[in-house]
Amino acid sequence: MRTDFVLREVTTGLRRNVTMTAAMVLTTAISLLMVGTGLLAVKTIDATESLYSDRLEVRVALTQDVSVADSDCSQPICSGLLAVLENSPLVAGVEYENQEQAYQRFQELFAGQSVADLARPQSLPATLRVKLVEQNGSTEAGASAVKQAMEGQVGVRTVIDQRDVVAKLFDFLGGVRNVTFALALVQAIAALLLISNTVQVSAYTRRTEVGVMRLVGATRWYTQLPFLVEAVLTGVAGAVLAGVGLVVGKVAFIDSLLAGIAQNGVIPPVTLVDVLAVSAYLVPIGAVIAGVTGYVTLRLYVKV
Amino acid sequence: MIRLERVTKMYKTSTRPALDRVSVEVDKGEFVFLIGPSGSGKSTFLRLLLREDVPTRGNIFVTDLNVAKIPRRKVPRLRQRIGCVFQDFRLLSNKTVGENVAFALEVIGKSPTTVRKVVPEVLELVGLDGKADRMPHELSGGEQQRVAIARAFVNRPLLLLADEPTGNLDPDTSQDIMLLLERINRTGTTVLMATHDHSIVDSMRRRVVELDLGRVVRDEAHAVYGVGR
Structure with a gap:
């Protein structure tokens, strides 16, 4: 195999079809950028789920009279509820948060917002914050047991399963991920067609070379290789460009968008390492997709 | 060097065969003109030797290779034994x-x-x-x-196929090209040349295989293009 010859042919081919090559690189870059965004969304969703699975708890909000009368859960109603919860094997721990503590946390959460000024300690309920034991990787059983045991009991106003609230966030993030992947798929189809078209145009513009190669007895592999290398190189260039796009997108857009909530620990931050890791995945993806498309095109449509 | 055994080639778009039971044998080192009017089957003859196409029936041997039967991966090996020259140069x-x-x-x-x-x-x-x-x-x-x-x-190559190599050239230049092909032939390379050029065939006096409507109508040593053609 003459590597120098193949590389020379590749350079000639890329230079000859420079506008097509540029279009192919850009289209591949955009579709891979979408794929990369989708992968980052998946990574963030996974990290968020694991972050919240440690924090999520079931909150048993107490009625107003119990909340006002009992600041340390020593009265019979609250202590009775506490005992029931603590005796359950599905409960890992219970913490009592009185009205004053609830008010302090409320102030921290909504610092600087007008709702923080409106709230008063007596308007917030005291709660029993229940940490659950995981069974088969899920706290589902514990949450329903607590609900069943607490709902309708004297002194209980509501039972709030935080997982219900977070589920909506996860649904939303899942939707974002699906939309991103759907767009990436459409874009990928466009990229595949463009790669296929470019390979055909490239083969057509070099039909004399290809004809001579076949006549003098070059093997099929030798004849096809320059086209395949061209396709793979443009796929890799598209992937690198997509990686650059992801880094720029993170610095210019994601960082400022998520600055507040990431700092507060609401969702985990998207780090540069994450972006670079995803970008590294895109390179072989781009190379393989472009290479396979090029190969199939040559087999199906081009006589080489 | 070359042996065609009752070779027939039918194209789907035509009702008559492009080559019809053609049998020709060319020895190593021979210089042979392949003549005939347009559509007589000269190009098909050359295409089959190069395995650009396969015959509908019959066998074709180039050296020891059965051209019609060799697998696709061995076609480059066949073509490395054959050199090709065309009217339009293809540079x-x-x-x-x-x-x-x-x-x-x-x-x-x-x-x-x-x-x-x-x-x-x-x-x-x-x-x-x-x-x-x-x-x-x-x-x-x-x-x-x-x-x-x-x-x-x-x-x-062992065999040089020339398809109207002088078709785009003036008579003097054509003569020079023929001298060159003759020199190559003297090195032991078999030359098979398809042509319409009467003067060249007449002046060279080499073996002539004439095709008409896909059939060999003449195969003559030291021949001319043909009386009255």
């Missing part, structure tokens, strides 16, 4: 004379050392020494055909 316009000739060796994986040694030798053989760095458009038609012949011959 690569973006490569120099030397690069055009070298291309034929590079694509079959010959080493740079071999290429550097062999290309000047063959350019000298065809009378183009000193013109290796010229571009094809800087050459005359005759010189371009010499480059094409150099490219066809650089791998020292």
Whole structure:
């Protein structure tokens, strides 16, 4: 195999079809950028789920009279509820948060917002914050047991399963991920067609070379290789460009968008390492997709 | 060297065969003209030898290879034994004379050392020494055909197929090209040339195989193009 010859042919081919090559690189870059965004969304969703699975708890909000009368859960109603919860094997721990503590946390959460000024300690309920034991990787059983045991009991106003609230966030993030992947798929189809078209145009513009190669007895592999290398190189260039796009997108857009909530620990931050890791995945993806498309095109449509 | 055994070629778009039970044998080192009117089957004959196409019936042997039966992966091996020259030269316009000739060796994986040694030798053989760095458009038609012949011959093929190699050239230049083909033939390479050129055939007095409507109508040694044609 003459590597120098193949590389020379590749350079000639890329230079000859420079506008097509540029279009192919850009289209591949955009579709891979979408794929990369989708992968980052998946990574963030996974990290968020694991972050919240440690924090999520079931909150048993107490009625107003119990909340006002009992600041340390020593009265019979609250202590009775506490005992029931603590005796359950599905409960890992219970913490009592009185009205004053609830008010302090409320102030921290909504610092600087007008709702923080409106709230008063007596308007917030005291709660029993229940940490659950995981069974088969899920706290589902514990949450329903607590609900069943607490709902309708004297002194209980509501039972709030935080997982219900977070589920909506996860649904939303899942939707974002699906939309991103759907767009990436459409874009990928466009990229595949463009790669296929470019390979055909490239083969057509070099039909004399290809004809001579076949006549003098070059093997099929030798004849096809320059086209395949061209396709793979443009796929890799598209992937690198997509990686650059992801880094720029993170610095210019994601960082400022998520600055507040990431700092507060609401969702985990998207780090540069994450972006670079995803970008590294895109390179072989781009190379393989472009290479396979090029190969199939040559087999199906081009006589080489 | 070449043996065709009752070769028939039918194309789907035609009602009559392009070649009809053609049997021809050409020995090593022979110089043979393949003549006949347009549509007589000359191009099909050459295409089948190159395995550009396969016969509908019959066998074709080039040296020891049964051309119609060899698997696709062995076709390059067959073509490395055959050189081809065409009426339209088929030179690569973006490569120099030397690069055009070298291309034929590079694509079959010959080493740079071999290429550097062999290309000047063959350019000298065809009378183009000193013109290796010229571009094809800087050459005359005759010189371009010499480059094409150099490219066809650089791998020292056993058989040279020439399809109307003088079709685009004036009589004097055609004569020069024929002298060159004759010189190549003297090195032991079998030459099979399809042509319409009466004067060349008449002046060379070599074996003539004449086709008409896909059939061999004449196969004659030391022959002329034909009386009254």
